[in-house]
Amino acid sequence: MLKVPEHQVAGHIAKDGKLGPLVDDRGRFYKPLQGDARGENEAKFYESFSSNKNVPDHIRGYFPVYHGVQLAEASDGSGKLPHMVLEDVVSGYVKPSVMDVKIGSRTWYPDVSEEYFNKCIKKDSATTTVSLGFRVSGLKIFDCQESRFWRPDKRVVLAYKVDGARMALRKFVSSNPSADSVPDCAYASEVYGGSNGILAKLLELKAWFETQTLYHFNSCSILMVYENESGGDERRAQVKLVDFAHVLDGNGVIDHNFFGGLCSFIKFIQDILESSDNRCENGH
Amino acid sequence: MLKVPEHQVAGHIAKDGKLGPLVDDRGRFYKPLQGDARGENEAKFYESFSSNKNVPDHIRGYFPVYHGVQLAEASDGSGKLPHMVLEDVVSGYVKPSVMDVKIGSRTWYPDVSEEYFNKCIKKDSATTTVSLGFRVSGLKIFDCQESRFWRPDKRVVLAYKVDGARMALRKFVSSNPSADSVPDCAYASEVYGGSNGILAKLLELKAWFETQTLYHFNSCSILMVYENESGGDERRAQVKLVDFAHVLDGNGVIDHNFFGGLCSFIKFIQDILESSDNRCENGH
Structure with a gap:
C-alpha cells in the first residue's frame, strides 16, 4: 500500500487529491512521470546514469538508487500511472x-x-x-x-x-x-x-x-x-x-x-x- | 607622448578619433574614465584593491599595477581627461x-x-x-x-x-x-x-x-x-x-x-x- 511521504520538503506534494510522489514501507519512493516531457527526461537520466560506466562508484552513492519505471495507483485518484521507483532517502530515519x-x-x-x-x-x-x-x-x-x-x-x-x-x-x-x-x-x-x-x-x-x-x-x-x-x-x-x-x-x-x-x-x-x-x- | 596601444585586442579602441586607452613608452597604460559610472567604478576598485590588506601578495601579481588617476590628452581630441594609469601588460614584448x-x-x-x-x-x-x-x-x-x-x-x-x-x-x-x-x-x-x-x-x-x-x-x-x-x-x-x-x-x-x-x-x-x-x- 503506497502512502504520502512524511518527510518531503519540496516539489509536488501528493495531498488534497493532487498528483505527487508516494512511498511504500520497503524503502521505495514512487515519483509519477508527469504529463509533459519532464518526467520522461528524468527517467531517461536515471536510465543513462545507472548504466554509465564513467560514473565512479563512490559518486553513485550520492544519487538515489533507481529501480526502473512501474505502473502504480496515482495519488490523485486518476488510476494507474507510470512512476519512477527510487530509493526513499529518508526511509529508516525516525526523526x-x-x-x-x-x-x-x-x-x-x-x-x-x-x-x-x-x-x-x-x-x-x-x-x-x-x-x-x-x-x-x-x-x-x-x-x-x-x-x-x-x-x-x-x-x-x-x-x-x-x-x-x-x-x-x-x-x-x-x-x-x-x-x-x-x-x-x-x-x-x-x-x-x-x-x-x-x-x-x-x-x-x-x-x-x-x-x-x-x-x-x-x-x-x-x-x-x-x-x-x-x-x-x-x-x-x-x-x-x-x-x-x-x-x-x-x-x-x-x-x-x-x-x-x-x-x-x-x-x-x-x-x-x-x-x-x-x-x-x-x-x- | 602617448600613443595608441599596438596589441590591444578587446574593449574601446582609440582610433579614428574615438576615445580609448593610450600607452606611453615607459610601460604605462592610460585608460580614460568614461562619462558614465563605469570609469569611476573601475578607479574605485583599483583604489580599494591596491590598499586591501586581505589580498595575498601572490595574487596581486595577477592584476595590473595601479598608479592612480591623471589628467592626460584624450585620444578623441577632446582635450585633457582623467585617465587611470595602469601597468601596460604587453610592454616589453616584441611579438x-x-x-x-x-x-x-x-x-x-x-x-x-x-x-x-x-x-x-x-x-x-x-x-x-x-x-x-x-x-x-x-x-x-x-x-x-x-x-x-x-x-x-x-x-x-x-x-x-x-x-x-x-x-x-x-x-x-x-x-x-x-x-x-x-x-x-x-x-x-x-x-x-x-x-x-x-x-x-x-x-x-x-x-x-x-x-x-x-x-x-x-x-x-x-x-x-x-x-x-x-x-x-x-x-x-x-x-x-x-x-x-x-x-x-x-x-x-x-x-x-x-x-x-x-x-x-x-x-x-x-x-x-x-x-x-x-x-x-x-x-x-
Missing part, C-alpha cells in the same frame, strides 16, 4: 531533519522556451539563486528542545535573502530551530563536520564536479538529511542529489553553473563550522 | 600573442537596469558565456610560419560556439594559427604547461577564488600573453585580470559566477595540454 537546496546561479539553460526562461529568471532573481548560486527550496527540522518538527511556510523559505539562507543553514544544525533566539548550532560539528559529515561529502562531490563533463545538472537539488532520534550512535548525515528533469548532456564541458553554486554552498557550511568551532574554543 | 577571455556564465548582476540586463543576456546567450562560462572577447596571435600577426575579425570571434572557442585556444599556442589546417599546438607545453605556464597561474588564481569573498568580478576578463620573439630563453607567459568596471563587494559570498567559469576555462586548457601530450607520446 529526520531534511533540507532541499537547489544548486546553481540559474535554473534555466540554453534553448529553453522564452516562457520557461522568464519564469526561471524571475524566481532566480527573487530568491538567492542569482546572488548565492543556490537557494533553500524547503526544510523540516526536528526541534529537540520542543520535541517536535519545525517547518517554515514555503513562501517564507522562498523569500530568504542571503542572511535568511545563512540562518536556515545554522538552524538546520541547532537544537532550537523554531525559537526566535540565536540558533545554537549544537550539532554543527556532528552533522556538518567530521569524516562522515555533510561537508566531507560535499567536498567529495565537488572533486567530481571539477572535471566531470558527462551531465549538466540544471535545476537539481542537494538533499541533506540527518537523524535526531536519540540512542543511535551517530547522526547518519546524508547528502543526495535529486530532481533530474532538466539534466542535459555535458558535451565535454564541466557543469560550471552547478559547480560554482556548490562551492558557494560549501563555503557557507565551512563558515558555520568555523564559527561554531570558535564559539566552543572561546567557551561561549 | 606578443594576446587573448582576452571574459569569465563568467553571465555578465549582468543583481540590481542592474532592465536595459543593461537585456543587453547582457542577449550577448551572453549569443556567445559561449552561458554555455561555457566564458567567451573569447578578442585575440591576436603571432603566426610563426607566416611571420606575421593574425587577428580574426571581432564579429567572427564573438560568433564562436563551443568548438570555435576550443579551436581558438588551440590556435593560440600553435605555429600555424592563420592556416586552415589543424592547429599544431606546437607551443602548448611551453605556454600552457610547466611551472611558469598559464595553467599553473590559473590554478593559483582558482585556489584564491575558491574562498575569496572580497569582490565579485562581474564582466571581468583574463588576459593571456606570451612572447614569440626568438632568442629569449622563455615564453614569458602571463595571466592578468583586467576590466573592473562592474566589480561589486563580495559581502561574504564567493564569486561563484567567476569561479565556475574559471574552472570551465581551466578544463579547456587541461584538455589541450593532455591531447598535445598524447600526440607527442604517440609520435604524431
Whole structure:
C-alpha cells in the first residue's frame, strides 16, 4: 500500500487529491512521470546514469538508487500511472531533519522556451539563486528542545535573502530551530563536520564536479538529511542529489553553473563550522 | 607622448578619433574614465584593491599595477581627461600573442537596469558565456610560419560556439594559427604547461577564488600573453585580470559566477595540454 511521504520538503506534494510522489514501507519512493516531457527526461537520466560506466562508484552513492519505471495507483485518484521507483532517502530515519537546496546561479539553460526562461529568471532573481548560486527550496527540522518538527511556510523559505539562507543553514544544525533566539548550532560539528559529515561529502562531490563533463545538472537539488532520534550512535548525515528533469548532456564541458553554486554552498557550511568551532574554543 | 596601444585586442579602441586607452613608452597604460559610472567604478576598485590588506601578495601579481588617476590628452581630441594609469601588460614584448577571455556564465548582476540586463543576456546567450562560462572577447596571435600577426575579425570571434572557442585556444599556442589546417599546438607545453605556464597561474588564481569573498568580478576578463620573439630563453607567459568596471563587494559570498567559469576555462586548457601530450607520446 503506497502512502504520502512524511518527510518531503519540496516539489509536488501528493495531498488534497493532487498528483505527487508516494512511498511504500520497503524503502521505495514512487515519483509519477508527469504529463509533459519532464518526467520522461528524468527517467531517461536515471536510465543513462545507472548504466554509465564513467560514473565512479563512490559518486553513485550520492544519487538515489533507481529501480526502473512501474505502473502504480496515482495519488490523485486518476488510476494507474507510470512512476519512477527510487530509493526513499529518508526511509529508516525516525526523526529526520531534511533540507532541499537547489544548486546553481540559474535554473534555466540554453534553448529553453522564452516562457520557461522568464519564469526561471524571475524566481532566480527573487530568491538567492542569482546572488548565492543556490537557494533553500524547503526544510523540516526536528526541534529537540520542543520535541517536535519545525517547518517554515514555503513562501517564507522562498523569500530568504542571503542572511535568511545563512540562518536556515545554522538552524538546520541547532537544537532550537523554531525559537526566535540565536540558533545554537549544537550539532554543527556532528552533522556538518567530521569524516562522515555533510561537508566531507560535499567536498567529495565537488572533486567530481571539477572535471566531470558527462551531465549538466540544471535545476537539481542537494538533499541533506540527518537523524535526531536519540540512542543511535551517530547522526547518519546524508547528502543526495535529486530532481533530474532538466539534466542535459555535458558535451565535454564541466557543469560550471552547478559547480560554482556548490562551492558557494560549501563555503557557507565551512563558515558555520568555523564559527561554531570558535564559539566552543572561546567557551561561549 | 602617448600613443595608441599596438596589441590591444578587446574593449574601446582609440582610433579614428574615438576615445580609448593610450600607452606611453615607459610601460604605462592610460585608460580614460568614461562619462558614465563605469570609469569611476573601475578607479574605485583599483583604489580599494591596491590598499586591501586581505589580498595575498601572490595574487596581486595577477592584476595590473595601479598608479592612480591623471589628467592626460584624450585620444578623441577632446582635450585633457582623467585617465587611470595602469601597468601596460604587453610592454616589453616584441611579438606578443594576446587573448582576452571574459569569465563568467553571465555578465549582468543583481540590481542592474532592465536595459543593461537585456543587453547582457542577449550577448551572453549569443556567445559561449552561458554555455561555457566564458567567451573569447578578442585575440591576436603571432603566426610563426607566416611571420606575421593574425587577428580574426571581432564579429567572427564573438560568433564562436563551443568548438570555435576550443579551436581558438588551440590556435593560440600553435605555429600555424592563420592556416586552415589543424592547429599544431606546437607551443602548448611551453605556454600552457610547466611551472611558469598559464595553467599553473590559473590554478593559483582558482585556489584564491575558491574562498575569496572580497569582490565579485562581474564582466571581468583574463588576459593571456606570451612572447614569440626568438632568442629569449622563455615564453614569458602571463595571466592578468583586467576590466573592473562592474566589480561589486563580495559581502561574504564567493564569486561563484567567476569561479565556475574559471574552472570551465581551466578544463579547456587541461584538455589541450593532455591531447598535445598524447600526440607527442604517440609520435604524431
